[in-house]
């Protein structure tokens with residue numbers, strides 16, 4: 361295969377990997393603090409994208425000639441704040457209440473919540489049952505190297521995503537809040553004995569995980585210039601898989617898993633150019649094999665730091 | 668009589684069955700109060716009740732004149748009570764230093780944290796050498812040091828210790844008792860739960876015997892040493 365095509369695939373793969381990593385981080389954070397799977401997390405990404413779109417309608421209605429950068433900043437803030445608040449409310453009213461029941465009940469309840477979110481957007485968002493165009497808010501510049509085109513907007517999105525992941529890393533490893541989150545993940549009861557307000561830490565963790573998902577939603581919209589009510593379904597399945605391959609509870613594992621999954625998809629598309637529609641089948645198939653080979657994830661619990 | 672913590676007529680249950688049925692205990696300020704009792708007597712349950720991990724279904728717990736029963740654990744701890752839990756419970760994937768810092772979670776003054784860490788390192792020089800080691804990779808004895816050190820990091824008014832010598836060699840056990848004595852000499856009230864009767868009574872001022880969720884004997888350490896209950900149960 362020629363080099364420019366390879367470069368193109370690599371760049372696309374990295375973009376997808378970043379989005380998957382951002383979704384997977386949420387799954388792994390929630391599992392870290394509460395030992396549960398929040399199945400609606402993919403649909404929360406979708407809500408993030410639609411919240412940003414709503415922000416776009418609203419803002420351009422008031423200030424029609426706002427600059428792209430300013431608008432991007434504001435609709436990202438709107439999306440992140442709305443979705444973070446949603447995550448906290450979900451944790452408070454539903455997930456913390458389900459703690460006394462089996463984790464399976466949480467799985468089921470959040471699965472149903474995902475359906476509710478999807479259907480609510482489909483039915484109540486104006487024209488929600490059709491794909492919606494997402495505003496173009498990044499300069500349409502690109503550089504060409506032979507057949508390979510590097511889009512400037514992809515570079516920006518990738519850098520923003522990387523910055524978000526680095527901030528999250530610093531938050532978890534260097535701050536007192538991060539230490540409390542790690543303590544709760546390792547031993548909830550002892551964390552409480554040290555004076556950690558468990559409920560508060562859980563709510564903050566849900567705010568953080570949901571905010572990151574909202575950003576992934578905005579990123580998705582900007583990258584594809586289109587969003588739809590069902591986009592969270594596959595993203596959720598992929599984010600969950602990525603978190604599992606990385607060893608649930610491990611943030612770095614989840615990030616690695618996200619990029620690995622994107623790599624598999626890309627590999628599938630490259631290896632089977634005649635049937636690139638099968639790239640997901642290929643990627644999920646490999647995930648199943650990885651799970652059978654390393655049931656506790658690629659990064660073993662012993663050497664890895666959970667959350 | 669002045670008291671640090673009063674436990675009055677406390678009933679605590681897991682599910683339906685009562686594990687504690689009407690416990691009355693007074694913990695004295697600046698003294699070591701011990702609680703003896705065989706396996707399953709409800710000693711750890713009593714500690715969980717004090718700290719709000721398993722709140723009592725009936726009765727009162729009063730710390731420095733204010734009720735704390737039913738309060739969430741973090742607000743009980745904020746009042747100046749620290750706990751060295753049964754089984755050490757170090758955070759395995761945190762370094763020794765971070766474990767100690769967790770002990771000072773509610774302390775906002777950097778200066779105080781530094782000072783307390785200095786004190787802990789004075790008691791356990793080993794911890795200073797191993798600051799950066801993950802606590803989960805330490806030996807059992809070293810983990811006991813981490814757990815005790817962590818309990819001292821908040822300079823608590825009352826320190827509750829649940830079976831600190833479990834699983835330690837006799838030499839380490841004696842060392843542990845010496846350290847508890849030292850902590851108490853510095854003015855901290857200690858509530859000590861132990862099975863090691865002889866050494867516990869040797870350092871305690873006052874003690875209680877718990878049996879099947881009820882206090883069956885109490886008295887000064889001297890009185891308990893000669894009491895029938897203790898003689899029968901432990902020395903008989």
Ligand SMILES: Nc1ncnc2c1ncn2[C@@H]1O[C@H](COP(=O)(O)OP(=O)(O)OP(=O)(O)O)[C@@H](O)[C@H]1O
Pocket residue numbers: 681686704705706707708709710711712713753
């Ligand atoms: N989480 C729990 N759920 C149900 N029952 C429990 C629970 N924890 C303790 N128990 C029961 O309560 C009783 C008292 O247990 P507790 O741990 O308080 O005993 P203990 O005096 O601390 O014993 P040991 O000396 O062995 O530590 C036991 O019969 C135990 O089985």
Ligand SMILES: [Mg+2]
Pocket residue numbers: 710711712753829830
């Ligand atoms: Mg016990």
